[in-house]
Amino acid sequence: MEQIVSSSNNPENGLNLQPIELAAALSPDEEFDNLVKNLLDCNNIEYKKQILVKTCSKLTKINFAKVMDLFPEDEYISNISGVLLAIACNASNISDFQIMEGFFTRQDCNLNSMSEEMVSAIAKMTKLEVLKVRHFSITFFSLMKLCGMLPSLKTLFFKIKAEPNFKIYDMKDFQKSFGHLEIFQFCPFSNEKRLEADFRESLTLKCILYLPNLIILGDPEYFVDMLPTLLDYQSLATCKQSKLSTLTLSVDREIKENALSKFPDVRQLHIKWVENNQPSKGHLVPELLGFQHLTQLVMYDLGTNYSYYLKKFLEVYGKCLTHLVLHFQSLPIDFVMLFNMICCSSFDNLDLLAMSNLDVQPFTVDENNSVLCQLNCVAHQHFGRVSCESLNHLELEFVFNHTYAATYVHLSKILSVPNLEKVGLTRVPTSLDELWKTMLLVAKRAILKKVTHFKLHLLDKDMIEKEIIAITRCCQSIKEELLLSGKEKGEMFVEVTP
Secondary structure: OEEEEEOOOOOOOOOOOEEEEEOOOOOHHHHHHHHHHHHHHOOOHHHHHHHHHHOOOOOOEEEHHHHHOOOOOOOHHHHHHHHHHHHHHHOOOOOEEEEOOOOOOOHHHHHEEOOHHHHHHHHOOOOOOEEEEEEEEEOHHHHHHHHHOOOOOOEEEEEEEOOOOOOOOOHHHHHHHHOOOOEEEEEEEOOOHHHHHHHHHHHHHHHHHHOOOOOEEEOOOOOOOOHHHHHHHHHOOOOOOOOOOEEEEEEOOOOOOOOOOOOOOOOEEEEEEOOOOOOOOOOOOHHHHOOOOOOEEEEEEEOOOHHHHHHHHHHHHOOOOOEEEEEEOOOEEOHHHHHHHHHOOOOOOOOEEEEEEEEEOOEEEOOOOEEEEOOOOEEEEOOOOOOOOOOOEEEEEEOOOOOOOOOOOOHHHHOOOOOOOEEEEEEEOOOHHHHHHHHHHHHOOOOOOOOOEEEEEEOOOOOOHHHHHHHHHHHHHHHHHHHHHHOOOOOOEEEEEO
16 A cells, blocks of 8 residues: 555644555555645645645646645745746656646636746646646737647647737747647636627637647637638638537528538537528528538527428437537427427437427317417327437426416426436426326336436416415425435435426
């Protein structure tokens, strides 16, 4: 067994060094992480510095945010630069350096600019392949200079100070500094949201044009329309094929075949549909149906042509998709048709389905057991046989106020997807009969047999007292039955609210 030292208070030197046995399988990175945890209770700052430097030589990966947590908030700025420099000089094999999430949340860190001393220390880690910093901001010029000194860097995330009228004056230097990156994600930082948005868009689009080796690009929290720049890139004869795997497009036009042929590696596609000036049957977008490796599809602002677009895309990509995320405009949709299209179509790889802003249009069942949607009188079979056996994560969020107050969804059918593990249903419009049916199926272990995380929140609506009591009892019963069955599975989270 290997040993490290732990610290506790001692009247003589402030420390009582005690050996702590660690499993021999622990890597130097894991040992260092454990050491940092053990030092949290030590009040001797100089000793902390010494022990950190002595034990860091074999490190290959470090989240420096945890090291920062060892120092009091009023003293850490004056200490961490020296500690970082010492680690950089002693741990010559660090390939993954991060300042992301520590043991505690430090609000003040997010406002600090990274000092020149810290930037210089990171620049000494010449074997870095991964650099992620959330707690400090940096100027674009300093970041470009830093990356130019890290030739092995492949993955970068940094908070960058947003600049007004952002321009890149030396394109060769820009390409030299960032051209070896595969992942370049960033978060603009400014007190002005408009400035942040302009900087985010400008830097993202410049990276598309001049850094073709990037696989993942941009601010992961925000949508930037890439389409005009992608089309420009396609038209330039000097541009080689791009390696981008994720595209975010605001579609307000037809996209013809081969319009994006220089982007063959797309695996994730985010589409925001623009309703203005859209043809009655929707835009023709054959080029968006030609990505050979697509596995994740996200659509925003699905409007009146939602069924047209979904049918087109699912016919091509349905059997390949692992993630499908749909956000609808505020208009009534045929939920039965939507459910059948996705969950009854043998999409054998679909792992996650999330749909939001669902405004369900009403329906009736005729004598042939067909659902008749009252909005447009389109008849189709009731629910088909659920065949989406790969689906284990389902998120449905319904609107606050439905266009038709009398509408509801078949909760028991939705939850009959066989292998669900994580379920989140928000503002569900359903009936007492459906809730009762769901309760009985849960009690019989006929549905939700594999669920470990379940949230159900029903839509608030006017009800008589007897209905309120019955619905509350159903919800409580569903919760109790799931918690009872969850004892066999270990961890279980259940939240059911009427």
